[in-house]
Amino acid sequence: xxxxxxxxxxLPRTGNTLLSSILNQNKxxxxxxxxxxxxxxxxxxxxxxxxxxKNFPLDKSLDNVLxxxxxxxxxxxxxxxxxxxxxxxTTPHLNLLKKIFKDIRIIVLRRPFxxxxxxxxxxxxxxxIVKSVDEWFFDEHNIIKxxxxxxxxxxxxxxxxxxxxxxxxLVKNTKNEIINIYNFLDIPKFEHYxxxxxxxxxxxxxxxxxxxxxxxxxxxxxxxxxxxxxxNYKEVLPQSVIDKYKHIDKELYNIK
Numbered sequence: 001x002x003x004x005x006x007x008x009x010x011l012p013r014t015g016n017t018l019l020s021s022i023l024n025q026n027k028x029x030x031x032x033x034x035x036x037x038x039x040x041x042x043x044x045x046x047x048x049x050x051x052x053x054k055n056f057p058l059d060k061s062l063d064n065v066l067x068x069x070x071x072x073x074x075x076x077x078x079x080x081x082x083x084x085x086x087x088x089x090t091t092p093h094l095n096l097l098k099k100i101f102k103d104i105r106i107i108v109l110r111r112p113f114x115x116x117x118x119x120x121x122x123x124x125x126x127x128x129i130v131k132s133v134d135e136w137f138f139d140e141h142n143i144i145k146x147x148x149x150x151x152x153x154x155x156x157x158x159x160x161x162x163x164x165x166x167x168x169x170l171v172k173n174t175k176n177e178i179i180n181i182y183n184f185l186d187i188p189k190f191e192h193y194x195x196x197x198x199x200x201x202x203x204x205x206x207x208x209x210x211x212x213x214x215x216x217x218x219x220x221x222x223x224x225x226x227x228x229x230x231x232n233y234k235e236v237l238p239q240s241v242i243d244k245y246k247h248i249d250k251e252l253y254n255i256k
Contacts, residue, residue, distance in 0.1 A: 003077070005070055005101065006185055008032075008085040009150050010109035013119035015170045016085060017219045018226070019109070021200045022178060023083065026190040030074075030202060031083040037073055038086035038093050041066060045096060067100050077202075081187055083107070089150020094157060104160045105185055108150055111167035113248040116144070117241065118233035123218055133241050151252040171228040197223045 008016065008031060020031035044065055047053050053062075074082050087093060088106055097104050117133055126132035136144045154162040163184040170177050174194050182189050199206065200219060207219040234242065 003074060003079065004081050006081065006083045007088045007106040008083050009088045009106060009147055011111065011116050011144060011147050013116045014109035014111040014167050016109060017200050018221050019170060020085065021197055021221060022192055025192050028080040029083065030077050030079045032085050033202065033207065035084050035086045037084055038088060041069055041096050042092055063099065066096065070100065087146040089147060089153050091153060094153060094160065106160060106162050107181060108154060108162050108164050109167065110164055110253060113245060113252065114233045114237065114242060117245060118236040121236050123216060129238055130241055148252055171226055174226050195225050197221065199223065
């Protein structure tokens with residue numbers, strides 16, 4: 001089956017797992033876990049920097065590998081549409097997509113940054129919140145830092161289609177947001193349900209969150225109904241963290 005590929009990116013704790021679980025009710029769609037495909041493509045492309053490649057640079061051959069990686073990676077997935085979730089907003093990954101696809105459509109999830117940090121703290125319960133938050137944000141290879149690039153790059157990229165989904169809209173006006181996503185992707189509509197949801201899985205494979213530590217339910221969603229958890233980030237984050245990172249929304253999202 002010939003598949004069409006779309007992409008999902010944005011900061012974690014912005015509704016990725018909830019959105020994926022809903023979209024995957026449609027048997028024609030598989031919205032993936034946080035995929036290894038983006039770093040895999042990047043590692044393949046970096047072979048150009050190796051001395052053996054420079055010695056005999058078969059660029060077209062390596063490009064063939066890149067172009068066929070998506071189909072090979074998802075060959076056993078029985079669906080029409082793949083929405084690959086990953087750090088597609090970084091400049092290197094966007095450049096790779098442009099080598100492979102002519103029509104690139106990326107769903108971008110967005111949530112106030114201090115709420116993202118508070119959500120991390122509520123899940124991980126670190127002993128030293130200030131230290132942990134700094135590590136999450138300043139580590140170049142951390143999932144927060146990696147996925148933050150998209151918000152700036154989407155203002156620069158003219159030939160890539162982006163669709164922003166605000167977290168509040170996703171949890172408060174879910175059906176409307178799902179319709180907007182189908183319109184953006186330009187694929188046939190599907191009647192989704194929004195109560196009694198399933199936990200995210202693909203072909204009976206589920207996230208193994210034990211790798212993050214005991215009692216960490218990083219990808220667990222509320223299944224009975226979609227409801228925004230009401231908590232104040234000011235009650236979760238120390239004031240020093242709030243003062244240090246309160247400017248991020250303006251930098252990332254151009255929101256005052």
